[in-house]
Amino acid sequence: MPLSPPVIAPGALPLVGHAGRLLRDPMEFFTAQRGVGPVVGIRLGPHTAYLVTDPELVRSMLVGGYRDFDKGGLFFDAVRSLAGNGLATCSAGDHARQRPLMQPAFQPSVLPRYTAVMSACAEEVSGAWQAGSTLALDQEMRRITALVATRTLVTSKEGAQAAAEVERGLPLLLPALHRRVFIPVPWVHQVPTPGNRRFERTRARLREAVDQVVTQYRRSGAGHGDLLSLIMEARSEEDGSGLSDVEIRDQIMSVLLAGIETTASLLSWALHLVSRHPGVRRRLETEVKTVLGGRTADHQDLVRLPYCRYVLTETMRLYPPAALLSRATTTDVELAGTPIPAGSDVLFCVYALHRDPQVFAEPGRFDPDRWLPERVTPVQRKGLFSLGAGRRKCIGDSFGLIEATIALATITARWHLRPADRRPVRPVMRTTLMPSSLRMTLEPRTAGSG
Numbered sequence: 001m002p003l004s005p006p007v008i009a010p011g012a013l014p015l016v017g018h019a020g021r022l023l024r025d026p027m028e029f030f031t032a033q034r035g036v037g038p039v040v041g042i043r044l045g046p047h048t049a050y051l052v053t054d055p056e057l058v059r060s061m062l063v064g065g066y067r068d069f070d071k072g073g074l075f076f077d078a079v080r081s082l083a084g085n086g087l088a089t090c091s092a093g094d095h096a097r098q099r100p101l102m103q104p105a106f107q108p109s110v111l112p113r114y115t116a117v118m119s120a121c122a123e124e125v126s127g128a129w130q131a132g133s134t135l136a137l138d139q140e141m142r143r144i145t146a147l148v149a150t151r152t153l154v155t156s157k158e159g160a161q162a163a164a165e166v167e168r169g170l171p172l173l174l175p176a177l178h179r180r181v182f183i184p185v186p187w188v189h190q191v192p193t194p195g196n197r198r199f200e201r202t203r204a205r206l207r208e209a210v211d212q213v214v215t216q217y218r219r220s221g222a223g224h225g226d227l228l229s230l231i232m233e234a235r236s237e238e239d240g241s242g243l244s245d246v247e248i249r250d251q252i253m254s255v256l257l258a259g260i261e262t263t264a265s266l267l268s269w270a271l272h273l274v275s276r277h278p279g280v281r282r283r284l285e286t287e288v289k290t291v292l293g294g295r296t297a298d299h300q301d302l303v304r305l306p307y308c309r310y311v312l313t314e315t316m317r318l319y320p321p322a323a324l325l326s327r328a329t330t331t332d333v334e335l336a337g338t339p340i341p342a343g344s345d346v347l348f349c350v351y352a353l354h355r356d357p358q359v360f361a362e363p364g365r366f367d368p369d370r371w372l373p374e375r376v377t378p379v380q381r382k383g384l385f386s387l388g389a390g391r392r393k394c395i396g397d398s399f400g401l402i403e404a405t406i407a408l409a410t411i412t413a414r415w416h417l418r419p420a421d422r423r424p425v426r427p428v429m430r431t432t433l434m435p436s437s438l439r440m441t442l443e444p445r446t447a448g449s450g
């Protein structure tokens with residue numbers, strides 16, 4: 001194929017390029033680029049990034065090309081400023097060493113021990129809600145996932161403090177990180193404006209809290225029976241070495257960020273979609289009532305809640321929590337006839353990829369049944385990137401899905417959620433994709449309402 005430079009996305013302004021549109025409504029902007037070409041140039045000031053819009057090209061990049069397309073680029077450079085060099089952000093070389101050391105903490109045999117805790121956390125938060133009250137459900141979902149983190153990932157007193165700092169700090173840190181993605185000019189973020197100072201203060205508090213966790217686990221020995229203990233105890237099969245203190249600090253930060261915010265986003269969108277689709281809500285309520293019959297959800301229930309899973313999978317298709325991801329090329333490469341020099345930023349927008357009508361019929365429709373075993377197609381399975389693909393696929397995928405299934409079932413068993421806002425709920429990029437607002441009024445489910 002003859003090589004030619006990328007087509008540049010229309011609408012670039014002098015000096016700033018596409019930065020304004022990207023800051024205003026990135027999902028709309030990225031979705032609009034599908035028709036422009038499989039690889040589209042995006043201008044951010046003097047900088048050109050490459051947006052890949054073709055699902056097959058993205059898969060080939062993630063699966064076969066993971067060394068040429070390494071972690072980095074606009075999105076991960078920004079995340080690295082918070083999460084350091086943990087598993088989610090490290091380069092392929094570090095990843096080959098870190099992933100086997102992290103894997104034992106996430107293997108299927110350890111997950112059942114967390115399910116009861118997840119169930120108790122969802123009961124605790126949703127059990128404290130008052131009938132008739134109106135709540136910001138996205139914040140409540142973050143309360144559940146932060147509580148789960150403190151009771152499964154890092155269970156010490158210091159761990160609870162670190163998770164509380166994450167819960168408090170994320171609403172400020174994540175939108176700021178998002179701005180850093182599209183304004184990749186370091187000095188802009190170093191000017192001592194009130195916003196930048198708040199960012200620095202919050203980040204410093206978070207780092208300090210996480211450092212205290214590492215110090216305390218080192219002093220008292222791991223053995224807390226939590227995920228962090230498993231990570232600290234892991235040893236390389238090759239040379240018997242474990243993770244260093246700095247690596248452990250970065251893993252805690254990564255796991256807290258990834259674990260709390262992504263699952264909170266998934267749950268928020270699921271509650272939003274279910275509240276707007278009465279047919280889906282009724283089927284969900286029937287399944288939950290039949291399976292749980294008023295008792296608390298446990299690990300054995302997971303296989304008996306398939307509709308819950310289809311609802312969550314479909315939610316992540318329409319509103320993937322990790323909606324925008326990036327890579328940095330480590331060598332000169334070529335994608336669909338476009339030459340991409342080493343050191344370039346390559347972006348892919350999972351939200352836009354999931355709305356490709358070639359892959360998903362009626363892509364804008366919320367249809368959990370498209371994931372029924374008799375309906376789902378290989379093209380759909382391959383076109384789903386909500387949990388990534390290839391070697392960098394989400395390590396917490398089962399953990400997050402179990403947590404979301406249990407929380408969705410627990411909330412559905414207790415409550416009807418009625419949207420309290422007339423304004424449409426819009427997707428807003430705050431590093432993860434969150435609803436612009438999710439105020440809902442709570443009505444208890446009566447015995448006969450399912």
Ligand code: HEM
Nearest residue numbers: 087088258259262263321322386387388392394395396400
């Ligand atoms: C259901 C909610 C979740 C979603 C949608 C999600 C999404 C993702 C995605 C898309 C990736 C790949 C990113 C890329 O290719 O650049 C990823 C990686 C990762 N996730 Fe998740 N995640 C979720 C839950 C979790 C949880 C609960 C944890 C930890 C407890 C976690 C920890 C990680 C880590 C450490 C990585 C990096 C893996 C690697 O590079 O080897 N995630 N996640």
